[in-house]
Amino acid sequence: MKVVIEVEEPYSLDLSMSPSFISSLYVKLGPNEWAKIAGTLGGSLKLRQVGPSRVEAECALDVPRRLLEEVVVLELGAWHPPFEDLVPKLPSRFRWAAEALSTAYPGVRLPIAPHDFNHVFISVSLSRRANYERFVLRWCRRIWELFNGDLEAIARSSPEELAKVGSSYQVAQLREMASDLLSIPHRLSSIASDLRLPRIRSHLDLLKLKPEEARLVLLRGCRYLGPKAADALILDSFKAPHFIPCDVHLRTVARRLQLAPEGLAVPDKQRCSRYTCIEGVVEGVKGCPRANNCLRAWMMGLSEAGGWFQTLCYIHGSSTCRTASPRCSSCLIASQCPSAST
Numbered sequence: 001m002k003v004v005i006e007v008e009e010p011y012s013l014d015l016s017m018s019p020s021f022i023s024s025l026y027v028k029l030g031p032n033e034w035a036k037i038a039g040t041l042g043g044s045l046k047l048r049q050v051g052p053s054r055v056e057a058e059c060a061l062d063v064p065r066r067l068l069e070e071v072v073v074l075e076l077g078a079w080h081p082p083f084e085d086l087v088p089k090l091p092s093r094f095r096w097a098a099e100a101l102s103t104a105y106p107g108v109r110l111p112i113a114p115h116d117f118n119h120v121f122i123s124v125s126l127s128r129r130a131n132y133e134r135f136v137l138r139w140c141r142r143i144w145e146l147f148n149g150d151l152e153a154i155a156r157s158s159p160e161e162l163a164k165v166g167s168s169y170q171v172a173q174l175r176e177m178a179s180d181l182l183s184i185p186h187r188l189s190s191i192a193s194d195l196r197l198p199r200i201r202s203h204l205d206l207l208k209l210k211p212e213e214a215r216l217v218l219l220r221g222c223r224y225l226g227p228k229a230a231d232a233l234i235l236d237s238f239k240a241p242h243f244i245p246c247d248v249h250l251r252t253v254a255r256r257l258q259l260a261p262e263g264l265a266v267p268d269k270q271r272c273s274r275y276t277c278i279e280g281v282v283e284g285v286k287g288c289p290r291a292n293n294c295l296r297a298w299m300m301g302l303s304e305a306g307g308w309f310q311t312l313c314y315i316h317g318s319s320t321c322r323t324a325s326p327r328c329s330s331c332l333i334a335s336q337c338p339s340a341s342t
Contacts (some may be wrong), residue, residue: 001058002056002057003056003072004054004056004057005055005056005073005078006053007053007054007055007076007078007109008053009052009053009107010052010107011052011053011107011109012049012105012107012108013034013047013048013049013055014028014031014032014049015105015108016076016108016111017111018315019108019311019315019318020110020111020311021124021232021233021236022111022112022116022120024136025037025039025116025123026047029046032048032049033047033048034046034048036075038116038119038144038148039113039119040071040115040116041063041068041071042144044060044061045059045071045072046059047072047075047076055072055076055078057072071115074111074112074113074114074115075111075113077110077111078109079112080239080241083102083109083110083304084102086305087099087305090305091301091302094301096336097257097259097309098305098309098312100333100336101312103332105312105315108308108311108315110235110236112236112237112239113236114207116149116237117207117237118150119140119144119149120233120236121177121178121181121233122140122143122149122154122174123140124229124233124236125170125225126139126140126170126171126174127229127232128170128229129170130170135168138166139166139168139170139171143165143174146161146164146165151181151182151203152178154174154178155175159175162175173223176223177224180223180225181221183221184203184206184217184221184222185200185201185205192217194284195213195216195282195284195285196283196284197209197213206218207237210281211234211238211243212276212281212282213282215231215234215272216276216285219269220273226268226269227246227269227296228246228247228266228267229245231245231267232247241304241305241307241308242302242303242304242307244296244302244306246295247310248323249313249314249316249317249321250299252321253313253321254295254299254313255339256337256339257337258338259299261298263293264294265290265293265295266295267295274286275287275288275289277291277294277300278300316333320332328340
């Protein structure tokens with residue numbers, strides 16, 4: 001079955017897929033052409049951008065057209081209109097940088113895969129302090145081969161079985177992280193007694209919560225899962241474009257473009273497990289007393305464009321504005337950067 005998805009311009013399949021954790025479920029076949037290898041429709045789905053606003057999706061399985069279109073629209077990031085449309089409404093302190101970065105890297109969207117929450121959880125969990133392209137993608141593809149993204153199988157696995165994936169602590173801790181996530185429904189009364197949540201029968205019911213509620217539950221319920229990873233998991237599986245994973249690229253680019261005051265702290269698990277950045281988004285949970293000194297809270301001034309802007313910073317930071325040895329001579333926004341060549 002083949003469907004054609006019309007996407008509002010500007011749109012780039014490569015620039016949307018590559019920086020997303022959804023890319024761990026795909027392999028790139030060529031320019032703007034990707035094949036899904038794991039998760040829902042894995043091994044049967046191919047995506048190819050054939051024009052500025054057209055993407056062809058071809059599926060070898062006989063599945064309902066509605067399911068195919070739903071998965072494709074979400075995983076293309078086409079569920080949201082162009083984020084460039086939001087730039088004129090951004091606070092002036094962010095607007096110029098959003099204009100510059102989105103001109104340099106046009107057509108970025110936010111792919112999400114709620115149908116493959118388990119796979120995204122695995123990919124995000126493995127990414128902690130690890131190079132995504134060099135290590136995480138390789139680990140994920142080995143896990144897809146051995147476990148097919150089955151969290152229960154991973155939770156039951158032995159250290160020797162996981163050692164076939166890799167010898168890093170990220171891989172070794174995956175068994176405990178999977179076990180923690182799966183057991184959240186049984187522990188909900190103890191980890192979220194202050195939250196007024198509906199009954200959760202499965203960890204997948206987290207997708208039915210408000211993103212801010214799910215973040216609190218994940219941080220309280222999963223060992224080793226910190227604020228950056230929790231934000232990335234939600235950004236890639238919920239319709240929550242305002243979520244901002246504060247990774248090293250965001251911190252570096254924000255500092256060099258002077259988008260935030262000096263000395264802002266990064267989110268820490270202890271406070272993020274107790275508070276929300278903005279009071280009132282979760283009933284009964286207070287706003288963080290250190291929000292005025294937190295990078296995430298400051299960047300939330302981007303509102304709905306937050307996750308998109310962080311993705312632009314990831315692309316720019318990983319390719320050009322690197323933490324060590326930035327490539328100022330080839331930077332597409334050097335003429336506007338206050339730190340160029342410094």
